[in-house]
Amino acid sequence: MITPYTLRLLAYAVVIVGLIKIIIARLQSPLAKLPGPKYTSFTSLVLKYKELTHGRRVYVHDLHQKYGPVVRLSPNEVSYATVDAAKEIYLSGGSGYDKTPFYTLFTQFGTRTLFSTLPRADHSYMKRYLADRYANTNIMKPEVLNGISNHAKDFLNKCMEKCSSPDGFADVYVHLHCFALDGVTHHLFHPYGTHANVNDKDLRLMQELSYHDSLASNYIIYYVPALTKLVAYLSPPKLSPLSNEYVLKTSAAKDPSAHSLLSKLQSHAKATPSMPPYGVPAECKDHLAAGVDTTGDTLCFLMYQLSLPTPASTRVQSLLHQELVQNPTVPFDQLPYLDAVVKEGLRCFPPIPMSLPRFVPDGGSTIEGYWVPGGTIVSCQAWTLHKDPNVFPQPLEFIPERWLDEDKEAVTERNRWSFAFSVGGRGCLGRHLAIAEMKTLLREVYSQCRTTLSPHMTGDMQMEDQIIATRPKDQTCKLVFEKIGQTWALQ
Template identity: 30%
Template sequence: MVLEDIVAVMARHWPSALAVVIIIHFVRNYYHNGLNQYPGPALARITNWWRFWDVLKRRPEVTHIRLHKEHGDVVRLGPNYLSFADPRAVKDIYGLNKGFIKSQFYPVQQSVSAGHRLPSLFSTTDETFHAGLRRSVNSAFSMSTLVQYEPFVDSTTALFLSQTDKLYAAPGVICDFARWLQYYAFDVIGNMTYSERHGFIERNEDIEGIISYLGKLFSYVAPIGQIPFLDLLLLKNPLYLLAAQYGFIDATFPVARFARARLEERIASSPSKPASSSPPDLLSKFIAAQQIHPETVTQKEVLTLAVSMAFAGSETTAISLSAIFYHLLRNPPYLTRLLAELDDAERRGVFADETPGVVSWAEAQQLPYLDAVVKEAFRIHPAAGLPLERVVPAGGATIAGHFIPGGTIVGCSAWVLHRNLTIFGSDAAFFRPERWLASSGSGDGKGEAERIAGMNAAMFHFGSGSRTCIGKNISLLEIYKVVPSLLREFEVDFADGRKEWRLWNSWFVRQLGFEVRFRRREAGKVG
């Protein structure tokens, strides 16, 4: 009887009742876990939709930098979400054996093949799965091992230089440089993974729409990941995936389709290695790991590893390469100094040109100003444009001096950390490679060494701790080879005087409208 009376009252006064429920919900969010003590936008304190909208506008990194400048080291970005700018937070959150796990933002990024999710080293929230899989394949990604793959990078880089001349320099055609560098990064990783390039550079087109698809996918992932349950209503709707499993629809991601085809070809021909005349590629390493650790590395994991190489590896490397060239063109004195270093190395016979025109990894390590330029580009434009989310362990944890209750989502953004004035200097907002070089006039060699070591320790572009990007050495190998190789061969300049690009933060901060012209360059002189 009482229940019926309550229902009757609710029916008559449902607008008021709904308003009360909404108010209670927002009040609970505001005071959730005592996080009301931390500053942040008013709407962010009561709803995740504020963060969804901010990310959907495609420049959340600008918002995060501004909020930390206004409010300090801890900013509340959601009812259960704190962003940290204090560098000490990195060790507290991402350090080994701290007990923090990845949030539900990451499964939104999982690939799908034949209706099945493909949790990867990057996207899984299962630490046991991650530890076992990473331990099984870690040796394939060490720098000492990766140098064995250098011939794959050499052949693709040589083709890239040749096609740059043929398609752009010789005819004087304007180049969408960010897209061209993305083609390069995809073909390198394809060659290194399968001993077969995708064909982006040869055909100068987006093969099977893979790059376009990834762009759309990341544009989906970034905002949807702020409210992850939306993914279960959309791209990973259980009914949609079930229909794919039974073959009614094809929900396989294009990159997964390509990787699966290459894996099937390899298994059909030679399970553990490419052609005998070729060096071992990553796929052969993954299949070998499957044979050694069959309980951990199944064929599904082999496919996932192959897919993830293209997913994150090519996208982030292309972004870093674009950042290097863009900031050099925007700052001609720095470009001039780098060209002088390359020309000096040329005169001293540093470049053996074992692969004509291509700088080797060992040769690149003899170029200190190149190293400074690369590090400064990593600092000023890290590829990831959102905080790397983690969940505080059940018992709570102290982060940079603040006790944070268990279950709270916390994270640091490289875009915020890399602009720390104390560590990187008062001009941290500007591109200046010289900050990475010891000042000869300081008279304090030890102090300069400590200053540079402090900057290196604060860099967060590859993440930190046990979930540090496993492919970082692949990216470094590509970058340190192609940048000097391209600048030895060509003069690069903005097309038609355009110097501003447009940034699009869809989890990774992509660059749009970066158009250039190339001219052949010989021994430091424009040809």
Template identity: 30%
Template sequence: MAFLWSAALATVITYAVYAVYTVTYNACFHPLARFPGPPVARATIYWKAYVECIANRSFCHVLVELHARYGEIVRVGPNELHFANPKAYHDIYNNKNRWDKEARLYKSFGEDRSSFGFLTYAEAKNRKDVLNRAFSQAAIEGAESLVAEKTKALCAAFERQSKACKPADLFFAFRCMAMDVITVFCFGKPIHAVDAPDFKAPILLAMDAASVVFLRFKYSDLFKNIITKCPPKLSKIISPATAGLVDLQQLLRRQINDLTDDPEKLKFLPHNMTIYHRLMDAEAYRNKTVPSAGSLYEEAQALMFGGGDTVGNTMMVGTFHLLQQSDKLQKLKAELSEAWPSLNEHEPKLRDLEKMPYLNAVIKESLRLSSGVVSGLLRVVPPTGATIGAAVIPPGTIVSCGSTFVHYNAALFPKPDEFLPERWLGSTDSDNWLVAFSRGPRMCLGSNLAWAELRLGFAHVFRKFDMVAADPVPDKLPFRDTFLPSYHGTHLQVNMRPVDV
């Protein structure tokens, strides 16, 4: 018995000594010791895990408070820095840098065998080289009719909603449209999400449930010991609740397996250039080998997360602001009516929409305010070290500059909280600071597709409908940082009234 007590005591002392050593080293002797930050954050990664998973705070909002207190560079973990100066954005994310993505964050999505999830530049490049052709400007122009068809299906659903005297929930509706586009583009098989009652498509509900789960997966190794040893009530709070993710995976697996089980089926799809045609073509790969079924699944999940919420959120945020400012709404409608005088003829093509200044300014302003991904895109400084802003950063440091710190910077975008499409007119100077799709070798693969959806989406919806926000009208669209923004406030519901001509 005495032996057991001694062994237990020795274990406790060993852990305590190790903890004191680690904390002292991190606070005083670590290569990042000179950078300011909350004392606990400087000492242990458990601080960030606590903030995100137990205090349930939105990290991009916490960062605003930290920068106000500690200055332009904040040490948010023993080995992690966040930069608030927009110049740092271009120092980190540019075509010369082939920095790795950071493992803890990117492995948490369970997609680390996909173009999005591969940690290294080389692996991602191999996969993106295969996919780029399917997402090129020319390929998207070739798929214009597909995107237009899904936009029209959304408009038809809005008409049905209007006939039934029911408002449309735009939090769901726009994301349904984007999901329909990406599933056809990927698999050639529509899931008709826009036709779900009240736009509550099961796949969207599953994805919403999964977004917080990813946050918890990020720290699951840290919490593993505590979860197994702590009382059930606490363990429920901090353990990864996987229900949403399981639903999503089952839905996706069903769709993907349907095609990947029998590649011959690809031949019978309505158009012959789905992303899966590319992915399943061994000739497209340098090693002439099609990726494993697991990697194909992860690619599909990455494309659905990447292509659904982002486009839908951008449209919802833009519409929210347009409905609050009737002068800007009328300007957009006037430009659309001039280009498309009668709904029965001369429907504008993407090429026409690209030339419409106000429409494109509205889209840029919507991208700025919704910001795409709101978390810092974590990168690891290579063995040569780096200079970010004026600071010399040691090798191995995890660094990021969140897009919201660029998009909401008052020096770059005066009155940053206001929706002012006019700021994009007349000059392209600000384009350098629109970083919703990120920059450098890991920038968005689907930006051409996204622009096509946004142009056709805004053009059709605002040309074909007069809209009035339904009660209760949200006065803002609060979100939580779950990598993408998760909007948790009152949903934007809108009465859609079809216009006659």
């Protein structure tokens, strides 16, 4: 007869044997040979903790600093920090490896969008009917650029108004996100776009999109779907009634401008009976959400950098001002110093600095000399690629001149390593729009003004990770705008 004591011993033995088998399997895994902390062979808990506490980006970067360009992050995940690895993961075979289920977090109205579609073949089909709206030839049309320019003027007028108030400063975190909202809705929905720097209702829409923190909740739901209801009760998901109402209503509007994304989506929906019921508003909501925080946050970090009370920042502002006032009619894409400032801003403050995970295809792949089996999660992150000292000397310094280096081979190599918008067919579709917005805004401001930090600026501007983007930790950046003449002596 088996006693209760014997049953307990058998249960313990089964658990111990199971653990031993898991340990042996992990030690025999091909990933066990990769550089990285020993514990990453056995558990992903440390990585998950870093993700839940806004620390993944820095954690991964620090591991690369210690272990080199290839780092094991967990029993089934590897990070790379070389341009060749990025080429393999994101470009090979046409559009690179397939996305992981992580991107399911970015579905809208229960519908997969271009960004959240996982297989590359499906993505390629969807991209074909959207890509022309984001092509540089479309972005450079007067009807697009004039809209962006008008919103840049609204931004500067609002900031000057705030600086003339008793407070004497403008919180550009707010007004840059308004500008980004207005820019993206002009592109998506014209003539039904927002004017958040002049309209309080549109301002509230921006605040709904930009001031919520659902990182921990989203990660818990992603890793433990069974806890979805509990998480929703303890930490309700991001609610966006204003933006949902705006997108649903506007997506059904008649006669959008020919250059708009909505025009193309509506035409495609009419010609494609199999398109999901919420296909048009889901795609619009996804582009709307993607276009606000990325551009707004990058511009906020960049203007803060330019406004620091240091000789280096003063010098950059002065050189930028001189180029802009000396070339008032030259198109923004033909101004080399403005281009260098934007490129350096994207290097130091990339819109998506985090890892972009992909699945190694069946059969496995050899990446940076290490074979990894199919199904392994692999990724690169811009934050680390942009800080390789062999490509970017003094990588922690803001030096626009590195993009104007007389050594053309060095500049070409830096461009190869630029990962601000990812690379390949699944790279950021809106990169040309984002660059046009950034250059137009900077031109509007620094052709007329000098910006400095307000004495009231006590907020923390450290980068705080969200899901894949990042933002200033305290979500405030108080600057003083001072109108200046046509010349500004180099200080």
